[in-house]
Amino acid sequence: MASTANQQTPCPEETPSDAVLRSFLGYMLKRTYLTARPLALAGMTQFDLRVPSFSCLSLIVENPGIAPSVLAECLKMERSNIVVVIDELESRDLIIRQRSKTDRRRYELTATVLGRHVHDQSVEEVRRQEERLFAGMTEEERAQIFKLLSKIESSAPD
Amino acid sequence: MASTANQQTPCPEETPSDAVLRSFLGYMLKRTYLTARPLALAGMTQFDLRVPSFSCLSLIVENPGIAPSVLAECLKMERSNIVVVIDELESRDLIIRQRSKTDRRRYELTATVLGRHVHDQSVEEVRRQEERLFAGMTEEERAQIFKLLSKIESSAPD
DNA sequence: TATTGTTATACTCTATAACTATA
DNA sequence: TATAGTTATAGAGTATAACAATA
Numbered sequence A, B: 001m002a003s004t005a006n007q008q009t010p011c012p013e014e015t016p017s018d019a020v021l022r023s024f025l026g027y028m029l030k031r032t033y034l035t036a037r038p039l040a041l042a043g044m045t046q047f048d049l050r051v052p053s054f055s056c057l058s059l060i061v062e063n064p065g066i067a068p069s070v071l072a073e074c075l076k077m078e079r080s081n082i083v084v085v086i087d088e089l090e091s092r093d094l095i096i097r098q099r100s101k102t103d104r105r106r107y108e109l110t111a112t113v114l115g116r117h118v119h120d121q122s123v124e125e126v127r128r129q130e131e132r133l134f135a136g137m138t139e140e141e142r143a144q145i146f147k148l149l150s151k152i153e154s155s156a157p158d
Numbered sequence C: 001t002a003t004t005g006t007t008a009t010a011c012t013c014t015a016t017a018a019c020t021a022t023a
Numbered sequence D: 001t002a003t004a005g006t007t008a009t010a011g012a013g014t015a016t017a018a019c020a021a022t023a
Helices: A025-045 A051-062 A068-075 A079-091 A113-134 A139-153 B025-045 B051-062 B068-075 B079-091 B113-134 B139-153
Strands: A095-099 A107-111 B095-099 B107-111
Touching: A025 A051, A025 A113, A025 B025, A025 B113, A025 B139, A051 A068, A051 A079, A051 A107, A051 A113, A068 A079, A068 A107, A079 A095, A107 A113, A113 B025, A139 B025, A139 B139, B025 B051, B025 B113, B051 B068, B051 B079, B051 B107, B051 B113, B068 B079, B068 B107, B079 B095, B107 B113
Parallel strands: none
Antiparallel strands: A095 A107, B095 B107
């Protein structure tokens, strides 16, 4: 049974137990992401980037000519939401949007020099911030967490 | 450098690289959580629970008499947002809300018999769903991922 | 003066439906 | 007919500010 732990404990004033929740991977993932996100945000907001715009910019830098729909699929975002991010990145001259000549429905997204610069700088800054997460962890543990997260992610049906 | 990988690659049609993003723990955590959440949701929506209500109910079951403010702190949610969840749980007769006799500003939250039943059932169901995430993982790896996530979480300043 | 619960509100991210232009 | 991009809109989750009651 899940809830028979300390049902009789009178009134946990300031030290409640979340043992049941902590036995769920989803809960632990959310808590850990909640720890990591503010650090990542601190690194990217210096460049007026949020998580979606940072991710999109990074993919565009790494994959010149990528189409919005491919971007959406890769980031598991809706195309409709990608458009807004693309619009912003373009208006800030971080990327350019060109019609594909082979398929005129598509756009080819490419980072500008400024975009690559902002990307590289923000990547460096987010990296620096994230370093704090690994305090007291060995190189082996560090590699292990990435390996295990990949393994879990690849268990997805889709 | 972060973005010097395949800048010359012409146009990645359907297989873009997100190697840079994957080197960030935050990105991997988000992707993994994105894999885990639908499964957890599938387990709890059967009982008309979402992540916040499921978490609150679990903490109340495990900590009878817990106050909303303690709940908020433990789940790292705002008190103002806890209220809405509490309201719903109470209106569904899953919990009761009683004024504390020692501090009349506080409420003491307790799960009803129905609440404990719904909790236990949903915990069981979410557990069953999450099992799928661990496909192909050894018991050791399973324990390791929890250990490493805890370690990272505890690196938080707060 | 500080804290607890509360309300109202705004913001971010995400999801859905419908449209257009191209294929 | 199917797909890419787009628009508008709604929803969930979260964050902020102000307030009344109580300490």
